[in-house]
Amino acid sequence: MGRYDRTDLGAYSLGLLDAADAARVERHLAACPDCRQEVREFEAVRGMLDHLVEVKST
Numbered sequence: 486m487g488r489y490d491r492t493d494l495g496a497y498s499l500g501l502l503d504a505a506d507a508a509r510v511e512r513h514l515a516a517c518p519d520c521r522q523e524v525r526e527f528e529a530v531r532g533m534l535d536h537l538v539e540v541k542s543t
Contacts, residue, residue: 494520498527 497510514521
């Protein structure tokens with residue numbers, strides 16, 4: 486299976502896709518280890534950004 490559009494993977498990681506698009510990405514992720522890795526990387530960056538927002542707020 487080919488690589489997925491990075492924009493959709495990023496939007497998926499941020500929870501910005503509607504249910505139908507999220508389900509489509511999830512089906513792709515089930516069969517594509519490269520894209521699963523990319524989503525993990527997006528989620529790691531999101532976690533770092535969330536942490537920065539928390540630190541800045543205190």
